[in-house]
Amino acid sequence: MEDCSVDWSVWQGEMPATLMFIVRDGEVLLIEKLRGIGMGKINGPGGKIDPGETPLECVIRECQEELHITPIKPVKMGELWFAMSDIPDIHCHVFTATEFEGTPTATEEAVPIWTKIEDIPWDKMWEDDAHWLPQMLEGQKFLGRFLFEGERMQWRDVQLEDAGVSGWLIS
Numbered sequence: 001m002e003d004c005s006v007d008w009s010v011w012q013g014e015m016p017a018t019l020m021f022i023v024r025d026g027e028v029l030l031i032e033k034l035r036g037i038g039m040g041k042i043n044g045p046g047g048k049i050d051p052g053e054t055p056l057e058c059v060i061r062e063c064q065e066e067l068h069i070t071p072i073k074p075v076k077m078g079e080l081w082f083a084m085s086d087i088p089d090i091h092c093h094v095f096t097a098t099e100f101e102g103t104p105t106a107t108e109e110a111v112p113i114w115t116k117i118e119d120i121p122w123d124k125m126w127e128d129d130a131h132w133l134p135q136m137l138e139g140q141k142f143l144g145r146f147l148f149e150g151e152r153m154q155w156r157d158v159q160l161e162d163a164g165v166s167g168w169l170i171s
């Protein structure tokens with residue numbers, strides 16, 4: 001991979017966002033995203049953090065809005081730093097949970113898809129996902145930094161456990 005043109009030591013995401021991956025019985029709750037950034041892709045529920053909201057508050061609200069469920073005791077597992085070419089840079093906080101209230105329901109924003117971990121459809125997801133989601137689903141915390149040109153990943157760096165967590169911008 002070529003050198004990265006981004007100076008990550010001063011990088012600040014312009015758009016704070018969240019993602020949630022609920023895991024139960026060897027399956028993960030994914031969505032087909034019907035609108036917003038990454039429309040048409042498979043991802044976890046999540047979205048932009050509203051002004052005054054914490055990442056935890058945001059990820060719970062987005063699960064309620066997109067799937068009509070409330071995750072219980074979400075755990076922050078990682079940060080994703082996306083330097084983008086055509087949209088603002090995204091600073092995403094990634095959570096997991098094993099319990100939730102409600103029934104995952106299709107909405108105007110998302111269609112829920114329970115997926116066996118071994119059947120995750122990488123070719124329908126953002127390119128970076130294959131470089132941190134498997135590790136996270138095995139319980140490892142992480143910091144992933146990625147440079148995108150449009151929808152194509154140009155550069156990546158993923159740090160696991162303490163090496164990653166110590167780089168988080170928000171604990």
Ligand SMILES: CNc1ncnc2c1ncn2[C@@H]1O[C@H](COP(=O)(O)OP(=O)(O)OP(=O)(O)O)[C@@H](O)[C@H]1O
Pocket residue numbers: 017018019035036037038043045046047048049082090092126127128129148
């Ligand atoms: C570049 N590689 C990427 N890999 C994995 N996930 C990515 C991603 N780039 C963006 N994402 C996620 O996509 C959602 C966008 O937010 P998005 O749905 O547009 O926000 P929100 O639901 O608030 O949308 P509306 O403005 O209401 O349409 C948000 O979870 C964000 O973390």
